[in-house]
Amino acid sequence: MSLVDLLGVSKSYGGTRALDDVTLTFDRGVTGLLGPNGAGKTTLLRIVATSIAADRGSTRILGHDPTASHGEVVEARRGLGYLPQELGFPHDMTVFGFVEYVAVLKEWNQAAARSREVHRVLDLVGLGDLAAKRVRKLSGGQRRRVGLAQALVGNPQVLVLDEPTTGLDPAQRATLRRTLSTIASESAVLLSTHQTEDVAALCERVVVLAEGHVRFDGSVVDLVRTAEGRVWLSDEPAETGVAAWRTGTGRHRVVGGPRPPGAESVEPSLEDAYLLMLDGRVPAPDAVT
Amino acid sequence: MSTPVTGHGWHADDELLAGYTSGSLRAIEAASVEQHLVHCADCRAALRPHTDVVTLDQAWLSVRDRVERRPQPAAVRLARRLGLQEPTSVLLAATVTLRTAWLASAFIALGFAFVASRFSEGTTLWPFLLVAPLVPVLGVASAYGSSEDALDSLVATSPYGRTRLVLVRTIAVLVVALPFAALMGLSLPGPPWVAVAWLGPALMLVPILLALASFVGPAPASAVVALGWAGVVTMSVRHLTPTWPVESEVQLTMLALATLSAAVLLVRARTTRMIGGLW
Numbered sequence: 001m002s003l004v005d006l007l008g009v010s011k012s013y014g015g016t017r018a019l020d021d022v023t024l025t026f027d028r029g030v031t032g033l034l035g036p037n038g039a040g041k042t043t044l045l046r047i048v049a050t051s052i053a054a055d056r057g058s059t060r061i062l063g064h065d066p067t068a069s070h071g072e073v074v075e076a077r078r079g080l081g082y083l084p085q086e087l088g089f090p091h092d093m094t095v096f097g098f099v100e101y102v103a104v105l106k107e108w109n110q111a112a113a114r115s116r117e118v119h120r121v122l123d124l125v126g127l128g129d130l131a132a133k134r135v136r137k138l139s140g141g142q143r144r145r146v147g148l149a150q151a152l153v154g155n156p157q158v159l160v161l162d163e164p165t166t167g168l169d170p171a172q173r174a175t176l177r178r179t180l181s182t183i184a185s186e187s188a189v190l191l192s193t194h195q196t197e198d199v200a201a202l203c204e205r206v207v208v209l210a211e212g213h214v215r216f217d218g219s220v221v222d223l224v225r226t227a228e229g230r231v232w233l234s235d236e237p238a239e240t241g242v243a244a245w246r247t248g249t250g251r252h253r254v255v256g257g258p259r260p261p262g263a264e265s266v267e268p269s270l271e272d273a274y275l276l277m278l279d280g281r282v283p284a285p286d287a288v289t
Numbered sequence: 290m291s292t293p294v295t296g297h298g299w300h301a302d303d304e305l306l307a308g309y310t311s312g313s314l315r316a317i318e319a320a321s322v323e324q325h326l327v328h329c330a331d332c333r334a335a336l337r338p339h340t341d342v343v344t345l346d347q348a349w350l351s352v353r354d355r356v357e358r359r360p361q362p363a364a365v366r367l368a369r370r371l372g373l374q375e376p377t378s379v380l381l382a383a384t385v386t387l388r389t390a391w392l393a394s395a396f397i398a399l400g401f402a403f404v405a406s407r408f409s410e411g412t413t414l415w416p417f418l419l420v421a422p423l424v425p426v427l428g429v430a431s432a433y434g435s436s437e438d439a440l441d442s443l444v445a446t447s448p449y450g451r452t453r454l455v456l457v458r459t460i461a462v463l464v465v466a467l468p469f470a471a472l473m474g475l476s477l478p479g480p481p482w483v484a485v486a487w488l489g490p491a492l493m494l495v496p497i498l499l500a501l502a503s504f505v506g507p508a509p510a511s512a513v514v515a516l517g518w519a520g521v522v523t524m525s526v527r528h529l530t531p532t533w534p535v536e537s538e539v540q541l542t543m544l545a546l547a548t549l550s551a552a553v554l555l556v557r558a559r560t561t562r563m564i565g566g567l568w
Contacts, residue, residue, distance in 0.1 A: 049446050050446050051442060051445055051446050074448050074450070077446060077447060077448040077450075078448050080446065082442075082443070082446050084442040084443070086442075087442070087443070088440070090440065100379065101379065101380065101440070102440075102443055102447070104376045104379050104380055104449070105380070105443065105444060105447035105448070105449040105454075106447055106448060106449070107448050107449065108376075109374075109375075109376045111375055112354070115354050116350050116351075116354060119350060119353060119354065120350075150443065
């Protein structure tokens with residue numbers, strides 16, 4: 001049994017199918033969900049976070065079926081940490097007060113232990129010195145870290161982070177990377193992002209979602225490999241590929257399509273591979289489920 | 290006991306440092322070592338093997354906890370004095386919407402009771418009978434928080450759960466709003482039993498609201514309940530006696546509706562596959 005098991009999971013909103021027959025399992029380590037807007041990333045994360053139920057298929061979080069009974073969903077939630085995509089903060093709460101509120105919701109009922117836990121998670125995200133500050137006075141990146149801190153309360157076995165890097169500067173991203181790699185030795189960390197750099201820096205495994213389907217599921221290295229021999233550097237602009245842009249050196253990077261005249265083949269990046277994967281011109285590798 | 294060195298003169302040796310960390314030095318020696326440690330990085334580094342990092346961490350956390358812990362807000366202290374458990378007090382006091390709801394409920398009840406008793410000269414009951422039974426209902430509806438409740442997604446996915454939080458808030462609203470409105474009821478014109486009778490619909494409208502809310506959400510449900518009750522009161526003003534909304538036949542009808550609502554809630558709690566209960 002994995003920490004998270006999704007089997008044939010589908011979810012629709014009205015006539016729109018957000019997830020279609022998705023089968024995935026998650027164990028210890030950091031998995032990045034990559035995909036364009038509307039690909040189903042947030043829906044998938046909300047199902048794992050027990051925020052919504054799938055229409056069809058089986059969901060098991062830490063061995064519990066959250067739709068089976070109240071007891072089952074509570075057991076699943078005891079091992080979950082969740083950072084939603086949009087997290088509002090009550091007007092007058094302090095950083096400490098906010099995380100403490102969530103700690104109470106997570107059944108940290110003993111005041112002294114709860115206070116220590118709140119300080120611990122605030123230290124983890126580098127906000128230990130701002131505990132008494134009102135959340136409304138923080139910057140966007142600091143608020144995102146408050147959101148992350150509440151998700152870390154109680155060392156959850158399954159950590160679900162919907163776009164955790166939004167608003168973080170490079171130094172804060174580096175801190176997040178260190179924090180997550182420590183947590184991922186004991187927990188399954190699922191995060192969604194639009195940024196391929198985040199996946200390259202943070203994740204061992206990447207799942208590419210498009211239109212509610214899993215396009216790729218494997219290591220970051222394997223995803224990059226799917227683009228080998230399909231990325232070019234050309235002196236002239238070319239419109240034949242999936243994407244092309246002028247680089248800082250004045251040459252043109254061409255992703256996919258036939259080799260432009262005079263162009264040389266270059267090492268693909270994760271972003272190249274992702275663009276090709278979304279375009280669907282790369283044959284599905286073995287790792288795809 | 291000390292090792293002569295260059296520079297500042299000496300460094301504390303292992304024996305001295307061990308004595309310092311174990312607390313076995315005499316006070317004057319300990320003070321001297323402590324003073325030296327403040328200024329000497331080498332000796333601070335040498336002290337490290339003598340210290341238990343875990344214990345030190347715990348001690349530091351405990352000191353920090355004491356220094357940084359802010360006094361609990363007045364609302365938490367009050368709730369605890371009333372016998373609530375500390376975690377429940379934290380949840381209730383942290384909810385701005387709830388505090389607003391309490392105040393709003395109280396002021397509405399006060400305002401209308403005052404209007405009814407002051408300006409009717411003992412002949413008009415309907416303002417009070419219209420509003421007072423709705424005070425707990427609207428308070429309960431506001432206890433859900435708005436649909437854009439900043440914390441809703443976290444509440445909904447926590448082990449504590451939205452259902453339990455709504456119920457706790459509901460009870461809190463009733464405890465605060467009802468006695469206040471009841472006091473106002475005592476100052477009403479008209480038959481004395483009315484001062485108590487309005488509590489019947491006030492309590493029976495709550496399960497009706499909760500049952501409706503499980504289908505359509507709190508805001509539409511509270512609108513339906515408020516309009517329904519307003520219809521009952523309006524009808525009495527036009528065609529019946531002023532006390533009709535709280536007389537026994539209406540009370541019995543409402544009791545039947547409330548019982549039905551409780552049954553609906555029970556059935557939905559057992560059959561729905563919605564995650565985290567009804568709400």
